Amino acid sequence: MSKITYKDAGVDTKEGGRAVDLMKPHVKKTFNANVLTGLGGFGSLFKLDVAGMKEPVLVSGTDGVGTKLKIAFLMDRHDTVGIDCVAMCVNDILCQGAKPLFFLDYIATGHVTAEKIAEIVKGIADGCVQAESALVGGETAEMPDFYGDGEYDMAGFAVGVVDREKMITGAAIKEGDAVIGIASSGIHSNGYSLVRKVLFDKMKLSVSDYIDELGMTLGEALLTPTKIYANACNAAHSAGDIHGIAHITGGGFYENIPRIIPDGLGVSINKGSWKIPPVFEFIGKCAEAEDKDMFSTFNMGIGMMMMADKSEAEAVVSALKAAGETAGIIGEIVKGSGVQING
Numbered sequence: 165m166s167k168i169t170y171k172d173a174g175v176d177t178k179e180g181g182r183a184v185d186l187m188k189p190h191v192k193k194t195f196n197a198n199v200l201t202g203l204g205g206f207g208s209l210f211k212l213d214v215a216g217m218k219e220p221v222l223v224s225g226t227d228g229v230g231t232k233l234k235i236a237f238l239m240d241r242h243d244t245v246g247i248d249c250v251a252m253c254v255n256d257i258l259c260q261g262a263k264p265l266f267f268l269d270y271i272a273t274g275h276v277t278a279e280k281i282a283e284i285v286k287g288i289a290d291g292c293v294q295a296e297s298a299l300v301g302g303e304t305a306e307m308p309d310f311y312g313d314g315e316y317d318m319a320g321f322a323v324g325v326v327d328r329e330k331m332i333t334g335a336a337i338k339e340g341d342a343v344i345g346i347a348s349s350g351i352h353s354n355g356y357s358l359v360r361k362v363l364f365d366k367m368k369l370s371v372s373d374y375i376d377e378l379g380m381t382l383g384e385a386l387l388t389p390t391k392i393y394a395n396a397c398n399a400a401h402s403a404g405d406i407h408g409i410a411h412i413t414g415g416g417f418y419e420n421i422p423r424i425i426p427d428g429l430g431v432s433i434n435k436g437s438w439k440i441p442p443v444f445e446f447i448g449k450c451a452e453a454e455d456k457d458m459f460s461t462f463n464m465g466i467g468m469m470m471m472a473d474k475s476e477a478e479a480v481v482s483a484l485k486a487a488g489e490t491a492g493i494i495g496e497i498v499k500g501s502g503v504q505i506n507g
Contacts, residue, residue, distance in 0.1 A: 174308025179276045183304060186282035190289035194299040198265070201300070208301035210266050212325070219328035223262035227252035228319040231356040232386070237315060238371045239383045242280055245318070246287025247294070248353045251390035252413070253322035254295040255468065258397045259409040259424070261332035262324030264295045269302035273316035276306045284318065287389075294392040297322065334408035334424030334471075341407055341497040342477035343431060346396050347490035348467030350388040350443055354414040355461045359386065362451040377442050385443050393468045396489045403483035404476035412463040419460070421469065421503050430500035435507035437494040441465045459505055471497060 170177065188203055200209035214220040229248045236245045246269070254264050269288050271281060281304055292299045311317070351359065363369045363382065371383030378385045393411075400406055408424040421431050435455075444465065448458050458464060472480050477493055484491035498504075 174275065175306045176276060179278055180304060180306060183276055183278035183281040186278050187285035187289075190282070190286045191299050194267075194289050194292040194297065196298055199298045199300055203301070205301075208266070208268065210298065210300055212265075214325065217325070217327040220325050221328050221331060223257045223260045223324045223326055224322065225253045225256035226319065226321045227256065228317065229353050231360065232351075232353050233315075233317065234356070234360060235371065235383060235386045239387060241387065242283040243287045243290075244387060244389045246284050246289070247291035247389035247392070248287075249318050249320040250288055250291025250295055250297070250322070251392045252353050253320045254291075254297060254324075255390075255393050255411045255413075257322055257324045258393055258468075259332065259411050260324075260326060261330055261397075261401070261406070261409075262326040264297035264322055264324045264394060266298045266300045266323055267292050267295070268300060268321045269318060270305070270320070271302070271316055271318045272305040272307055272311070274306070274308055274311035274313065276304060280316075284316070288320070291389075291392060295322075295394045297324075297394075332406055332409055335426060336405075336407040337424065337426055337429065337471045337497055338407070339429060339497055339499055340474055341471045342474045342493050343433065343495035343497065344400075344470040344472060344477060344480055344484070344491060345438055345466040345494035346393065346468045346470070346484060347391075347438070348412070348441070348463045348465055349391040350385065350441060352390040352413070352463055352467060354416075354463070356386075358451070358461060359447060362447060367450050375446065377446050379442075391467050395487055396468065396484055396491075399483045399487035399489070400470055400480050404472050404480040406470050406472055406480070408471040410469045412467055412469065416461050416463065417459045417466075417505065418456075418503050422501075424471075425497070428499065428501070430498050431495055431503045432498045433495035433503065433505045435505050438465055438492060455505070466494065469494070
């Protein structure tokens with residue numbers, strides 16, 4: 165009988181090692197003085213600095229990129245989806261008022277190609293830099309026969325910290341509070357199963373098709389990375405008392421906003437108070453979708469919402485704009501329940 169090696173079974177540990185060597189420069193750019201280990205250890209060590217906090221609370225979040233990865237496969241571009249992975253995790257923990265500390269990733273693929281894995285990790289590192297978070301570790305799993313040729317999946321895990329007295333839970337939200345909307349960078353990382361069904365299956369479009377309404381190819385528009393709101397949250401907290409923060413992800417306005425609103429209160433949103441990006445108008449036209457369906461699936465140009473006292477809202481908006489964000493007051497908290505979109 166002939167000898168069968170691990171490589172014969174489809175797992176190339178040497179290629180995996182080469183991938184680690186290629187990703188090291190990207191990972192190291194996220195390190196700070198609190199990172200106590202380099203790559204290669206069994207565990208990652210991070211020194212927790214809680215000076216000035218009375219009761220530090222760790223806040224964690226985990227998520228993936230979903231079927232947006234299919235767009236990366238079609239375009240054979242892999243250096244931005246890592247930003248999406250970081251954003252989906254970090255934006256969630258920002259909603260509790262946390263300062264992001266560190267991030268870990270998991271990448272699984274049928275066959276490791278060192279250069280491709282390094283591209284993916286470059287995106288993750290770029291996202292961590294935007295989030296002011298250290299990429300302290302991760303795992304690349306080579307799983308032959310499990311994924312299609314050239315395909316992979318990825319997920320991430322973020323940890324942050326907040327002083328308990330400064331946690332944001334939504335409990336402070338009250339009638340009359342202003343709702344501040346902060347612009348998204350596009351579709352972010354939700355609704356791509358519908359996007360692909362409509363644009364590729366129904367409309368027979370390709371990622372290489374130039375779309376006049378979008379001013380770019382379809383692939384470029386669909387692969388635009390998710391915005392990371394760490395900078396926005398820093399600016400907002402310095403300008404006012406934020407009562408609640410909602411990350412507008414899967415489920416759009418109708419599912420995400422109520423997650424932080426106390427019982428007996430609802431939200432009234434003025435649809436005309438911001439410009440809906442062309443990519444959503446294009447998808448809605450192609451899908452022949454009603455507004456309710458679009459606002460139930462996509463962020464519609466608002467990636468994060470903040471609730472603040474009406475007397476402080478303009479100061480928060482000014483601070484956000486000074487920090488380079490596109491933001492404005494888009495609604496208010498009212499008696500009742502649920503989300504009402506007017507206009």
